[in-house]
Amino acid sequence: MKRLIALAAILGTLIFMFACSQQTAEEKAAAPVKEDINVRLELQKASTLEKVVQSGVLRVGLESGYMPFEMTDKKGAVVGFDVDMVTEMAKAMGVKLEIVNTAWDGIIPGLLSNKYDLIASGMTVNQERNLKVNFANPYIIVGQTALISKQFADEITDWKQLNDPKYTITSKLGTTGEQAAKRLFPKATYKSFEMEDQAMLEALNGKAAATVYDLPMTSIFYAQRGKDAGMKFLDKPFTYEPLGWAINKGDPDFLNWLNNFLVQIKNDGRYDRIYNKWFGSDEWYQDIQ
Structure with a gap:
């Protein structure tokens, strides 16, 4: 009986040792897989800045049509203040x-x-946007202004008067102009358009009392078309709106680089040169589609 117990104990010890050796072997075999996963995770966490430098290309998303920030010229190229800014950005990278x-x-x-x-x-x-993306420090400050139709030019002297049921106000879909019109003028009738020039033409043609949109876009439209048509331009912004570059969340390295780039370009003359080109003159307008 004692021999059987001893034999059973020896057998149990051997099985335990075998199981331990098997577990160790399996862990060793799995180690490279775990290391590969960790490497892939680290690559996924790599800053966009690193990816841009490694790929040799900076991809910038924009919507052409917002004068003078991004527009399409007669040759089909996208030009404007934002384009010149990111051109300098790509050069710096x-x-x-x-x-x-x-x-x-x-x-x-x-x-x-x-x-x-x-x-x-x-x-x-x-x-609202900041819930989805991160912004670098603002590179320019603008605000909402109002272009008043000729029919109401004498009647409307202050933007606060637009909050009236007898007025129809226009702006561009999905913009802060639309948000401001709905928030500040809830009593008025609001009409949305796909493009800002469509919204402005509605007021120019007398189909709306006013259009609400960003300075300097309203300033350009007024100078080019609205002034001669008898429109009134309420040019003092009634909202505070900083414009910034948006990037994906969780990328402090890229955010840091963009903020430092902005400080540099604003202090070495490049920012002023680009600003004066697009906001200090309208010579570029003749080349726009």
Whole structure:
């Protein structure tokens, strides 16, 4: 009986040792797999800045049509203040620039799905957008202004008067102009348009009392078409709207680089040169489609 117990104990010890050796072997075999997974995870966490430098291309998402930030010229090229800014950005990175022209309502989803590396499209920094993306420090400050139709030019002298049921107000779909019109003028009738020039033409043609949109876009439209048509321009902005470059969340390295780039360009003369080119003159307008 004692021999059987001893034999059973020896057998149990051997089985335990065999199981331990098998477990160790399996862990060793699995180790390279775990290491590969960790490497892939680290690569996924790599900063967009690293990816841009490695690929040699900076992809920028924008919607052409917002003067003078991004527009299409008569040759079919996208030009403007934002384009010149990101051109300098690409030069500073030592990479090529690729412009990805996309519809405004899909511009943030495009960034989130990695169709481009950042958005530079006159985008206002606000809390709603900031829930989805991160913004670099503002590169310019604008605000909402109002163009008043000729029919109401004498009647409307202050933007606060627009909050009246007898007025129809227009702006562009999905913009802060639309948000401001709905928030500040809830009593008025609001009409939305796909493009800002369509919204402005509605007021120009007397089909709306006013159009609400960003300065300087309203300033350009007024100078080119509205002034001669008898429109009134309420040119003092009634909202505070900083514009910023948008990037994906969780990328402090890229955010740091963009903020430092902005400080540099604003202090070495490049920013002023680009600003004066697009906001200090309208000579570029003759080359726009």
